[in-house]
Amino acid sequence: MNRPEKSVTIGEYLDAKGISRRSFLKFCTINASLMALPPGTGQVMAAQLRAMKRPSVIYLSFQECTGCLESLSRSFSPSVESLIFDVISLDYDDTLMAAAGHQAEQARENAMRENWGKYVIVVDGSVPTANGGVYCTAAGKTAEAILTETAEGAAAIVAVGTCSSYGGLPKASPNPTGALPVSKIITDKPVINIPGCPPIAEVITGTLLHFLTLGVPDLDAHGRPTAFYGNAIHDRCYRRPFYDQGKFAKSFDDAGARSGWCLYELGCKGPLTYNACATVKWNDGISFPIESGHGCLGCSEPDFWDKGGFYQPIPEATFTDTEKIALAAAAGAALGAGSAVLSRWRRKKKLAEAAAGEEAS
Numbered sequence: 001m002n003r004p005e006k007s008v009t010i011g012e013y014l015d016a017k018g019i020s021r022r023s024f025l026k027f028c029t030i031n032a033s034l035m036a037l038p039p040g041t042g043q044v045m046a047a048q049l050r051a052m053k054r055p056s057v058i059y060l061s062f063q064e065c066t067g068c069l070e071s072l073s074r075s076f077s078p079s080v081e082s083l084i085f086d087v088i089s090l091d092y093d094d095t096l097m098a099a100a101g102h103q104a105e106q107a108r109e110n111a112m113r114e115n116w117g118k119y120v121i122v123v124d125g126s127v128p129t130a131n132g133g134v135y136c137t138a139a140g141k142t143a144e145a146i147l148t149e150t151a152e153g154a155a156a157i158v159a160v161g162t163c164s165s166y167g168g169l170p171k172a173s174p175n176p177t178g179a180l181p182v183s184k185i186i187t188d189k190p191v192i193n194i195p196g197c198p199p200i201a202e203v204i205t206g207t208l209l210h211f212l213t214l215g216v217p218d219l220d221a222h223g224r225p226t227a228f229y230g231n232a233i234h235d236r237c238y239r240r241p242f243y244d245q246g247k248f249a250k251s252f253d254d255a256g257a258r259s260g261w262c263l264y265e266l267g268c269k270g271p272l273t274y275n276a277c278a279t280v281k282w283n284d285g286i287s288f289p290i291e292s293g294h295g296c297l298g299c300s301e302p303d304f305w306d307k308g309g310f311y312q313p314i315p316e317a318t319f320t321d322t323e324k325i326a327l328a329a330a331a332g333a334a335l336g337a338g339s340a341v342l343s344r345w346r347r348k349k350k351l352a353e354a355a356a357g358e359e360a361s
């Protein structure tokens with residue numbers, strides 16, 4: 001590339017890196033299909049992205065464990081998802097960037113000045129507010145001051161992980177640092193929550209792509225994209241037929257567990273947890289907690305650390321009336337309904353992948 005990297009379009013950047021149009025189209029089509037967007041949207045996304053310059057992204061890490069960034073950077077593995085790092089210009093990330101100290105702060109300030117009104121902030125971690133916010137500082141500024149200052153010129157904020165979406169572990173009782181989620185501090189900009197401890201890489205990538213091409217996606221009452229958080233894990237779980245038959249494992253090593261029976265009585269929070277784990281799954285679609293033999297902990301829900309024992313069955317009293325009606329209706333549904341929905345979804349994904357291949361050829 002002869003021109004400076006920042007002045008070229010994403011298309012020119014990809015061409016210079018030897019990334020084929022076909023791979024990029026496949027990337028966009030798979031993401032569009034994961035979000036259940038209408039056929040052809042992947043092509044529109046690909047064309048729009050190729051024509052635009054790489055958007056500036058400032059990644060801020062506060063009270064967090066780096067698990068969320070670890071999840072996102074897993075997409076550095078040679079998979080189609082790694083393309084997200086070619087689509088965005090990650091101008092500041094104090095965990096990944098080579099610069100430190102004044103140079104790092106300069107990078108953040110430059111990105112803000114050069115992209116005022118257009119850059120996206122990705123935040124992981126909660127923001128401490130007790131005792132003047134002294135529990136998390138960088139370059140002599142509190143996390144709250146850095147967030148407020150950086151948000152001023154941002155187009156939107158993406159809160160990645162349950163810590164930044166709802167406070168997460170740092171906010172668990174007794175919340176010694178006065179931890180708050182991003183949405184309680186920034187109230188004058190769109191804040192998109194992508195909860196999960198950590199969230200699935202494809203969910204982060206898909207949400208970013210949606211924002212860059214189609215704007216803020218539809219969000220539920222907890223600020224999560226409905227495309228990924230619109231269904232309870234329970235509604236897509238492959239163990240659901242056993243739930244419907246009343247076949248529950250009583251311990252993690254009994255015959256029921258070995259036969260793949262439902263983990264409800266071992267504390268699975270799938271019925272009250274909204275996330276894409278049972279469909280998108282983890283590590284390139286290999287598995288998800290329930291498939292690996294452990295119940296869902298409810299990690300994408302607000303206050304999940306304070307909701308009672310991870311290994312206690314959900315007390316019926318905690319179900320809302322709507323949830324009780326939904327569960328009762330589901331329990332009465334035809335046997336195998338859960339697995340039928342799942343296989344329909346998998347078929348749809350396979351068709352989308354095949355279509356992506358054809359569109360690209």
Ligand code: SF4
Nearest residue numbers: 064067161162163197
């Ligand atoms: Fe770590 Fe979980 Fe918080 Fe992400 S949401 S920073 S994985 S504790």
Ligand code: SF4
Nearest residue numbers: 237240262263268270
């Ligand atoms: Fe799956 Fe858990 Fe629901 Fe059982 S309770 S069907 S293991 S989500």
Ligand code: F3S
Nearest residue numbers: 275277296297298299
């Ligand atoms: Fe979290 Fe439950 Fe998925 S614990 S990773 S939402 S299966």
